[in-house]
Amino acid sequence: MSDALSIAIESERGRLRRLVWEHRLIVVVTLIAFLIVWEIAGRLTNPLFFAPPSAVAAAFWDALLDPEARLLHALLETLSILVPGFVLACVVGVALGLLMGRSTLAYHLLDPYVTIFYNTPRVALIPILLLWMGVGDLLKIVIVFLAAVFPVSVNTMVGVRDVSAQFTEPARSMQASERQLLWQVVLPASFPFIAAGIKLALGRALTTVIVAEFFVSVSGLGGLLHAASTSYQMALMFAPVIILAAMGIAIDAAVTYLERSLLRRYRS
Amino acid sequence: MQAAAEPAKLLIENIQKTFFRETDDKIVGIRVLGDISLSVSKGEFVSIIGPSGCGKSTLLRIIDGLIKADGGRVVVDGVEVAGPGPDRAVVFQYFGLYPWRSVLRNVEFGLELKGLPKHERSRIALENIARVGLRGFENHFPHELSGGMRQRVGFARSLALDPEIILMDEPFSAVDEQTREILQEQLLDLWRATRKTIVFITHSIDEAVYMADRVVVMGARPGRIVEDIKVELPRPRTAAVRTTAEFGKLRGYAWELLKKTMRETAASELP
Numbered sequence: 331m332s333d334a335l336s337i338a339i340e341s342e343r344g345r346l347r348r349l350v351w352e353h354r355l356i357v358v359v360t361l362i363a364f365l366i367v368w369e370i371a372g373r374l375t376n377p378l379f380f381a382p383p384s385a386v387a388a389a390f391w392d393a394l395l396d397p398e399a400r401l402l403h404a405l406l407e408t409l410s411i412l413v414p415g416f417v418l419a420c421v422v423g424v425a426l427g428l429l430m431g432r433s434t435l436a437y438h439l440l441d442p443y444v445t446i447f448y449n450t451p452r453v454a455l456i457p458i459l460l461l462w463m464g465v466g467d468l469l470k471i472v473i474v475f476l477a478a479v480f481p482v483s484v485n486t487m488v489g490v491r492d493v494s495a496q497f498t499e500p501a502r503s504m505q506a507s508e509r510q511l512l513w514q515v516v517l518p519a520s521f522p523f524i525a526a527g528i529k530l531a532l533g534r535a536l537t538t539v540i541v542a543e544f545f546v547s548v549s550g551l552g553g554l555l556h557a558a559s560t561s562y563q564m565a566l567m568f569a570p571v572i573i574l575a576a577m578g579i580a581i582d583a584a585v586t587y588l589e590r591s592l593l594r595r596y597r598s
Numbered sequence: 599m600q601a602a603a604e605p606a607k608l609l610i611e612n613i614q615k616t617f618f619r620e621t622d623d624k625i626v627g628i629r630v631l632g633d634i635s636l637s638v639s640k641g642e643f644v645s646i647i648g649p650s651g652c653g654k655s656t657l658l659r660i661i662d663g664l665i666k667a668d669g670g671r672v673v674v675d676g677v678e679v680a681g682p683g684p685d686r687a688v689v690f691q692y693f694g695l696y697p698w699r700s701v702l703r704n705v706e707f708g709l710e711l712k713g714l715p716k717h718e719r720s721r722i723a724l725e726n727i728a729r730v731g732l733r734g735f736e737n738h739f740p741h742e743l744s745g746g747m748r749q750r751v752g753f754a755r756s757l758a759l760d761p762e763i764i765l766m767d768e769p770f771s772a773v774d775e776q777t778r779e780i781l782q783e784q785l786l787d788l789w790r791a792t793r794k795t796i797v798f799i800t801h802s803i804d805e806a807v808y809m810a811d812r813v814v815v816m817g818a819r820p821g822r823i824v825e826d827i828k829v830e831l832p833r834p835r836t837a838a839v840r841t842t843a844e845f846g847k848l849r850g851y852a853w854e855l856l857k858k859t860m861r862e863t864a865a866s867e868l869p
Contacts, residue, residue, distance in 0.1 A: 500694035504708040518698045595697045
């Protein structure tokens with residue numbers, strides 16, 4: 331009986347393993363096919379407008395290993411804008427959302443401005459902010475902050491207002507103070523909404539940092555992209571794009587992992 | 599009737615409550631509780647049954663202090679209740695657990711809010727987790743437990759607070775029939791061991807009679823007490839009590855009362 335069962339389990343395990351390998355094979359084969367087509371198309375096109383993957387790889391490698399470490403330097407420059415702007419946006423966004431979600435007065439006071447800012451294209455603000463702050467990292471950090479703060483605050487607010495009596499009632503019955511209710515119940519109960527807001531904000535921040543590096547002062551990965559473009563170095567243009575794509579994928583994977591491990595508990 | 603020598607543990611006097619609901623263009627007032635008075639002695643187990651909409655859950659929340667009554671007062675040990683307090687705890691129909699907290703941390707929660715030091719609150723929590731038979735599940739999360747186990751965490755949490763009165767709002771209506779019977783017996787054991795005063799809301803007549811010393815039957819619109827039935831079945835009770843003639847008589851009587859009040863309510867709603 332148990333022998334038959336263990337044989338059946340073993341065969342099921344084998345089937346699942348084969349399925350995983352099959353999927354991997356499909357991905358690898360199509361990727362290789364895609365690269366071959368790109369290579370052929372790249373070699374047949376005027377190098378001013380397009381580059382084959384072999385040239386892109388070579389340019390990427392050169393930029394990575396050149397004595398000035400241009401690519402790495404650009405990446406660090408971009409991160410030095412992205413990280414402070416984004417972290418600040420998360421902290422302020424969650425605080426603002428908690429305040430607006432819990433206090434009707436704060437909601438009515440702040441909601442018009444949040445709505446205006448949330449719906450104004452960030453690029454349109456750049457010239458105004460440029461006049462106020464001048465060209466520099468501070469301005470870029472502020473632009474990233476403005477892009478990311480409102481998705482976080484709006485989502486947090488919605489989450490806070492959505493917190494069910496099923497969470498607040500037991501705590502109130504156990505004589506939680508307003509402060510305990512906010513930090514121990516409302517904040518964790520809103521976490522799925524906050525996580526969704528942060529994910530949305532990350533995408534916006536990543537886009538905005540490149541836009542800022544284009545328009546404010548040429549620097550970072552956006553600057554590298556700009557420089558390669560104005561000097562018609564097609565292959566080099568792909569290097570920052572690859573890094574940005576990798577960053578996007580890595581961040582998305584990290585957030586998805588976090589969601590899976592933490593949000594799993596929220597579904598009953 | 600309450601003897602003068604032994605004042606009531608819990609006294610409910612002329613409680614009234616009206617809820618307002620906004621429809622398209624007007625505001626409608628619904629009288630949920632008409633004029634409720636009830637007295638519960640120390641260590642007594644009182645069940646409250648009634649048709650849905652009779653305000654029994656609202657009454658429970660008013661006793662706990664989660665909802666303010668429009669009129670009347672709730673008195674515990676001679677002191678009027680102004681809000682939730684350490685002398686009362688609620689076991690909710692929906693369990694009321696926090697999904698981001700483990701079993702241990704859920705049971706600790708009330709003690710944490712009170713500011714008890716960590717070692718003390720975990721000692722009390724572990725003790726009560728063992729008491730409800732969940733030893734070994736301390737580090738599980740609510741989503742990993744069955745409905746019956748979740749409600750046992752709910753018990754453990756209210757027991758950890760060591761209240762004098764436990765208010766239970768249809769605690770077993772979200773679990774299956776077999777689990778329900780097991781939980782009923784476990785609750786009676788815990789009650790016997792702790793001598794807590796229990797107000798137990800249910801929509802099951804069978805459960806109300808099986809568990810309680812008294813069954814309070816409520817009617818709807820407005821919520822009011824129709825009758826207060828004394829249950830004098832011997833204790834400790836086991837499932838065998840259900841087959842006795844006395845049990846059948848009490849259950850039949852309560853059921854007739856309920857049917858009568860429901861017919862009256864339906865008749866009063868006719869145009």
